[in-house]
Amino acid sequence: MLLQETLELLETDKDEVVADDLKEAVDHGILVSKLAYLLSREMEMDKVFCYAMAQAGIVHDIGKLKLGRFLYKRSENILAVEEMKYIRMHPAIGYEILKKYDYKDNMLHAVYHHHENYDGTGYPDNLKADSIPVGGRILRVCDVYAALISNRRYRPAYDQETAIALMIEEVKNFDMKIFLAFLRVVHTGEFKKVNEFVSYINKEYGLPVH
Ligand SMILES: [Fe+2]
Numbered sequence: 001m002l003l004q005e006t007l008e009l010l011e012t013d014k015d016e017v018v019a020d021d022l023k024e025a026v027d028h029g030i031l032v033s034k035l036a037y038l039l040s041r042e043m044e045m046d047k048v049f050c051y052a053m054a055q056a057g058i059v060h061d062i063g064k065l066k067l068g069r070f071l072y073k074r075s076e077n078i079l080a081v082e083e084m085k086y087i088r089m090h091p092a093i094g095y096e097i098l099k100k101y102d103y104k105d106n107m108l109h110a111v112y113h114h115h116e117n118y119d120g121t122g123y124p125d126n127l128k129a130d131s132i133p134v135g136g137r138i139l140r141v142c143d144v145y146a147a148l149i150s151n152r153r154y155r156p157a158y159d160q161e162t163a164i165a166l167m168i169e170e171v172k173n174f175d176m177k178i179f180l181a182f183l184r185v186v187h188t189g190e191f192k193k194v195n196e197f198v199s200y201i202n203k204e205y206g207l208p209v210h
Pocket residue numbers: 060061090114115
């Protein structure tokens with residue numbers, strides 16, 4: 001059924017734009033999924049929860065794909081502030097798509113709350129601290145790291161050290177306990193596999209990692 005949703009996204013006269021978005025979203029999804037699984041395991045969560053976070057990592061931005069097409073069609077005259085309003089809808093749109101399927105609540109809540117900041121400045125609900133579901137707090141850390149470490153159309157990837165330094169500057173956004181657990185994950189031997197994947201996706205886009 002999820003395949004059907006994805007195919008619907010591609011039914012457009014601007015296939016190439018959506019296909020590019022989809023390609024980037026798939027790589028980003030795999031990376032966040034790997035990180036969220038390793039982080040959940042480091043936090044000694046049970047296997048079912050770790051797997052739910054791996055699922056959430058894959059699809060957390062699925063709402064953005066739907067919105068991407070919508071924004072593209074209107075992008076000629078749209079105001080930046082209005083655009084931001086639509087972008088901020090993507091966690092809720094993703095949740096609406098996914099709730100039709102047989103996912104666990106903690107997975108769905110992680111998707112819905114993956115842009116909440118620990119200090120209450122995030123969206124969609126401006127939740128603060130431990131009122132943010134733990135899955136949302138886990139995805140927040142993994143999503144930001146994955147974005148910084150990856151090439152983007154508007155900038156090349158940051159190296160690991162710089163990415164972490166940038167996250168420390170914005171540490172108010174994160175649950176400190178979860179962020180510290182993430183730093184432990186980064187320093188495990190197993191993280192080499194994540195780095196290999198990062199190198200692969202970054203080289204594929206033809207830009208060097210600096
Ligand atoms: Fe997102």
